[in-house]
Amino acid sequence: MDRPVVACVLAGGIGSRLYPASRSDRPKQLLSLVGERSLLARTVGRTAFADERYVLTREAFADAVHDHAPRAGVLVEPAGKDTGPALVYAAWRLRDQFETEPVLVCLPSDHHVADDAAFAARLERAAEIAVETDGLVTVGIEPTRPSPGYGYVVPAGELEAAGDDESGSDYAAVAQFTEKPDRDTARDLVEGGAYWNAGVFAWTPSTLLAAARDSSLAPLVDALEAGNPDEGFDAAAPISVDYAIMERATDVFVTPLSVDWDDLGTWDAVGRVLGAGDETGNDVAAGEVLAIDATGNVVAAPEKHVSLLAVDDLIVAAVDDRLLVAPREASQRVREVVDRLREHDTF
Template identity: 75%
Template sequence: MDRPVIACVLAGGTGSRLYPASRSDRPKQFHSFGGERSLLSQTMDRTAFADERVVLTRESFADEIHDHAPEAGVLIEPDGKDTGPALVYAAWRLRDRFDREPVLICLPSDHHVTDEAAFAAVLERAAEIAVETDGLVTLGVEPTRPATGYGYIVPTRSDIDEDGHAAVERFTEKPDREEATRLVDAGAYWNAGIFAWTPSALLRDARESPLAPLVDALEDGDPDGGFDAVDAISIDYAIMERATDVSVTPLSVGWDDLGTWDAVGRVLETTRDDTANDLVAGDVLSIDAANNVVAAPDSHVSVLEVDDLIVAAFDDRILVAPRDASQRVRDVVTRLRERDAF
């Protein structure tokens, strides 16, 4: 491909569902969760093919980015208003980095991937598709189970064409288990939140979306005013679900979104030894206990005759919850924020 490629890695969130490991001053992308290197560092390795790599983050995290991604540029979003405004801002800022308009590969910094080379190859192909179609491209993960914690992408047909992509019929937000099973059986994909587009393509569709005031303000040289003019909204709600030029290309590698303690446990299950529990770190004594996610790097934890729990202890904070309540950990964070204690 004769277009430059810029990998834009999103690292501005705090990861509230991984509390208490992830806090307002210590977001999840700077953690390793059982690995040797941080999630952000691992993500940067997967984008080594790009001509330029940029980390999109908030100002309070900027100084620490270079500890995890010394090879990357840092782009600070004016305000934390979810992925919609952030990615439109990135497209506007990065569109003139090269003599030719680049292709942007936009991906989160908190994913687990089993085959790095295959993953990078799909990203490169997605960039090519974005140029060929002059549209928006999303990666769809081939599901391994009827997960209720992910959104789904429904293609217009179940057989992907020889060019490696299909038009998107619709996006479906997190379904219940019955609907998730139906979607998997029908050939839908998990929505990984990984995208490819040219800046002009994204900004074109953004002008027909709730983010139009932001685009206008950016063109007038007033990014702060543009962020003030729009509400916090995800890129899916703001643009992807409304656009008519969206394609999906399959991602057929082992993948997980490390957004919850349950997901961390799933990843550890593939690498652990014969222990009955998923141990992120720490000194753990387990007696007749199984399928617990235990994360306590600086503490001793004993678990006795309990199954399917999250036990996470970081600094002076301890979380104990059923493993299947992983998505609700953000409710704890909401209450703590109300008390100014997050």
């Protein structure tokens, strides 16, 4: 490809559903939940194919990001306003830093990927498709189950031929995005050939900024072009790039990837990645567990001993002076605990 490929890793969130491991001063992307390296370090490592790598984060995390990704540049967003404003800001910042306009590959910092080589190859291909189509490209993960916890991408017909690539057809126009459906709808989507929306994208800065000008983020683009990013972020409402741009834009394409993947946003997901349980029948992220008639629990208790008696499918997370106990099926609701703690300034 005759232009640089730049990886942009989003690492500005906290990860409130992984409380109490994640806190306001200890975001989940800096944690080592499923291995020795942090989620951020693992993610940046998957982007070694790129000509340049940047991490987009908030000011409070910038120094820590340097420690976890010393070979990546750091972009500091003016405020945390979800992925829509963040990615528009990154496109604006990176557009003019190269002699030739780059193609950006944008990805979250908190995902589990079992096959880094296959993932990197698909991201490289997504960058090529973005240039070939002059469009917005999303990587769709081939689903392994009808999960209501993920968004879905519905392709508009068969995959297109991959140009002179002999590997066959590898992208399609997008018919629609569906965000976190109920289980029955998720089953219908999977049976109909939909992909999981992994939040992994490729585009040129000019293409994304043009699409943003036709969205609710237009005032932000105007402010950026006028050299007033702080003013633009002050006026921007928090919104995901999916809602703000992808669901409304034309020339949106999906390229599929079949790989063992998970979004490590909840304790339930951490349990899935850890496997089908250790010798106790539980998924232990940290700590020592004694289990008696207890299986399917997710335990994260660094330097602590946890005894489980006649309980199944719980989250038991004890970090520092905080303890969370909840049904595993309620892992998406942990954010409610954090919201309540924030009301009392105790998060």
